Amino acid sequence: MRALVTGSTGGIGEAIARRLAADGMSVVLVGRNRERADAARRRIAAAVPDADLSCEVADLSLMASVRSLGERADPLPDVVVSNAAVVAPLDAVTAEGLQLTFATNHLAxxxxxxxxxxxxxxxxxxxxxxxxxxxxxxxxPVDLDDLQFRDARTLGPLPSFRPFAAYGRTKNMNAMFGYALARRLADTRITVNGGHPGIVRQTGLGRHARGAFGVFTTLLNPFVPDVDFGADNPHWLATASEVEGVSGRYFVRREEVPTATHTTDMARQDRLWDSSARLVGLPVTL
Structure with a gap:
């Protein structure tokens, strides 16, 4: 069995990769640079001495890099955990002209x-x-007419919290995409499920935080669990027999839960799907 985990050079992603390696899977660690990927590989190998680990370098904010990662994966993975995410300033734009949070968290x-x-x-x-x-x-809810947060005022009255509100929209995009992809893969043997890892510390998500939001994240950290807690639900979804063959669901603490109606509305899912296809240069049909 082979697993590919994005955002696995630290935080929840590294903890998920370590658990999968302990299960005996060959694990591909995906990170933005070789040094961080190699450091994560060494840490996991120290914890799981017989771990079968390899590293792939990919900048998930750049669609050319993401496409290359998907096309060169060999052998193909049995498990893919899409974990990488950022909370970036609203004016942060990639070299491809895409808003950074949107590109990394959803389009990738x-x-x-x-x-x-x-x-x-x-x-x-x-x-x-x-x-x-x-x-x-x-x-x-996702603003389907403003996927890249150009109207910052819709993200709330406090400018320092707006990047986190944008992050929240991309996480709703993740749920919508998961449901839409599961529908399109219903006749295959690929399952797609979403899950909340819990609010945990040491994720690195708040590294760009400023103002009131920066203070909020600093004060919150001592009172939330660590990344090993956050790894439990995604790892369970990747491996548990209880969810074998289950697809198009969303889980919190190993329990299926509903998500907001604005994420389960199929017309909204399909609008997001079609817009995303155009932005990454794929046909609308799978």
């Missing part, structure tokens, strides 16, 4: 999982899309 998993699904064909696989808290996300 959209392009990667579509690319891998096309290559897998009739092969079995589990895709796990790491999301966020459904109750909190209910308050930040």
């Amino acid at each position: 998993p959209y392009l990667l999982l579509r690319t891998l699904a096309a290559r897998l064909g009739d092969g079995p696989a589990r895709f796990v899309v790491v999301g966020a808290a459904p109750r909190a996300l209910a308050r930040v």
Whole structure:
């Protein structure tokens, strides 16, 4: 069994990769630079001495890099955990002209999982899309007419909190994409499920935080669990017999939960799907 985990050079992603390696899987660690990927590989190898680990370098904010990652994966993975995410300033734009949070958190998993699904064909696989808290996300529906947060005023009155509101929208995009992809793969042996890892510290998500939001994240850290807690639900979705063959669901603490109606509306899912296809240069049809 082979697993590919994005955002696995630290935080929750590294903890997920370590658990999968302890299960005996060959694990591909995906990170933005070789040094961080190699450091994570060494840490996991120290914890799991017989771990079968390899590293792939990919900048998930750049669609050319994501496409290359999906096309060169060999052998193809049996498990893919889409975990990488950022909370970036609203004016942060990639070299390809895309807003950084949107590109990394939504377009990257959209392009990667579509690319891998096309290559897998009739092969079995589990895709796990790491999301966020459904109750909190209910308050930040995706603006389908402003996917890249150009109207910052819609993200709330406090400028320092707006990047986190944008992050919340991308996590709703993750849920919508997971449901839409599961529908399109219903006749295959690929399953797609989303899950909340819990609010944990040491994720690195708040590294760009400023103002009131920066203070909030600093004060919150001592009172939340660590990344090993956050790894439990995604790891369970990737491996548990209880969810074998289950697809198109969302889980919190190993329990299926509903998400907001604005994420389960199929017309909204399809609008997001079509817009995303155009932005990454894929056909609308899978």
